[in-house]
Amino acid sequence: MAINLLKTVPKVQSSITSKPSTSLFFTTRRFFSVPLYSPLALAVSSMSYEKELAAAKKATSLAARLCQKVQKALLQSDVQSKSDRSPVTVADYGSQALVSFVLERELPSEPFSMVAEEDSGDLRKESGQETLHRITELVNETLSSEGSYSASTLTAEDVLRAIDNGKSEGGPTGRHWVLDPIDGTKGFLRGDQYATALALLDDGKVVLGVLACPNLPLESIGSSNQHSPLGDVGCLFFSTVGAGTYMQSLAGSTLTKVSVSTTENSEEASFFESYEAAHSLHDLTSSIAQKLGVKAPPVRIDSQAKYGALSRGDGAIYLRFPHKGYREKIWDHAAGCIVVTEAGGVVTDAAGNALDFSRGRYLDLHEGIIVTNPRLMPSLLKAVQEALQQRTSSTL
Ligand SMILES: Nc1ncnc2c1ncn2[C@@H]1O[C@H](COP(=O)(O)OS(=O)(=O)O)[C@@H](OP(=O)(O)O)[C@H]1O
Numbered sequence: 001m002a003i004n005l006l007k008t009v010p011k012v013q014s015s016i017t018s019k020p021s022t023s024l025f026f027t028t029r030r031f032f033s034v035p036l037y038s039p040l041a042l043a044v045s046s047m048s049y050e051k052e053l054a055a056a057k058k059a060t061s062l063a064a065r066l067c068q069k070v071q072k073a074l075l076q077s078d079v080q081s082k083s084d085r086s087p088v089t090v091a092d093y094g095s096q097a098l099v100s101f102v103l104e105r106e107l108p109s110e111p112f113s114m115v116a117e118e119d120s121g122d123l124r125k126e127s128g129q130e131t132l133h134r135i136t137e138l139v140n141e142t143l144s145s146e147g148s149y150s151a152s153t154l155t156a157e158d159v160l161r162a163i164d165n166g167k168s169e170g171g172p173t174g175r176h177w178v179l180d181p182i183d184g185t186k187g188f189l190r191g192d193q194y195a196t197a198l199a200l201l202d203d204g205k206v207v208l209g210v211l212a213c214p215n216l217p218l219e220s221i222g223s224s225n226q227h228s229p230l231g232d233v234g235c236l237f238f239s240t241v242g243a244g245t246y247m248q249s250l251a252g253s254t255l256t257k258v259s260v261s262t263t264e265n266s267e268e269a270s271f272f273e274s275y276e277a278a279h280s281l282h283d284l285t286s287s288i289a290q291k292l293g294v295k296a297p298p299v300r301i302d303s304q305a306k307y308g309a310l311s312r313g314d315g316a317i318y319l320r321f322p323h324k325g326y327r328e329k330i331w332d333h334a335a336g337c338i339v340v341t342e343a344g345g346v347v348t349d350a351a352g353n354a355l356d357f358s359r360g361r362y363l364d365l366h367e368g369i370i371v372t373n374p375r376l377m378p379s380l381l382k383a384v385q386e387a388l389q390q391r392t393s394s395t396l
């Protein structure tokens, strides 16, 4: 049975500064806006992890501001290559230093542990000094643009230390922040999608997640790769365990509770996947989509912006099948995972197991990651297993 994807729900317009609006607008979007001072919003703000969520939103929003500035006027010298030959930019380092600094500053009474992608090794070398200087300037400029930190000036040594806060191993006990300062660096360099992804692990479970997606349109990106250049962009998704997923614009105006698509008709379900063919097997995902009867072409975008878009029902499925031998890192999925699950979705590996974030810096997976709603999951799992089986038989 087909579920009406575009169920009409009332949308209450609201903004941080304006009075509560009494007018109801009807929209074809499947999520609704909540005035920030409504009972629902107050319930959201009084739940546990409240302080941590406020700090995480502040940290990622500032990081997004730094990234936007760098992306707008990218210098050749802003881009370097890591030892695995993947690109890293002053914005990756700057974002990590900023998030680390803000979390420590905002949560002084908590022991601070962070598992993050970057380290300061290359910046401590003689050849890294100019880059370190540029990062330090960017971090200080961004902090001074935020009223509450105007008197904070970090030295280059402070920046190195803040970056190296990310060396924790994580694990099954205690609290650990999990950060990808720029997820989708290749997308960032192309001028496309990227995200700053921050999550909190508490005794091995993801309890909070924030995704800042500076280039993601506020309106649905649906089943097309052609996004209107005129629409507003910049989304902040956030979730805490048991409290749902919310989206607001990075400019901070409206707060919207979001939910995943409820369709169980795979033919009308569009699917998301990595932009980079090197990051996911597009031929395998195409055969899975074919088995499901999916009609729309894949939506290929970089980073955990895919999880954000899925959490608000822009598409119904996300498929990720890295090439053999690749080990997934927890920072590439922790924030996205809670953003989708709190919006009503399901995230598993190809065998249907929930992702386990308690094992350190890596996820131990059975081939790939699949995401959809609970109604579609049984048929998706079946299609995935058949496609994997076929692939194995054809390579024997
Ligand atoms: N070989 C390989 N296979 C699979 N995945 C890889 C691979 N190499 C890198 N990565 C990780 O992919 C992150 C980018 O996420 P996506 O694949 O969703 O986006 S993209 O389409 O590649 O841009 C990317 O994130 P960032 O490194 O933070 O940019 C990597 O963590």
Ligand SMILES: [Mg+2]
Residues within 6 Å of the ligand: 092, 117, 180, 181, 182, 183, 184, 185
């Ligand atoms: Mg990254």
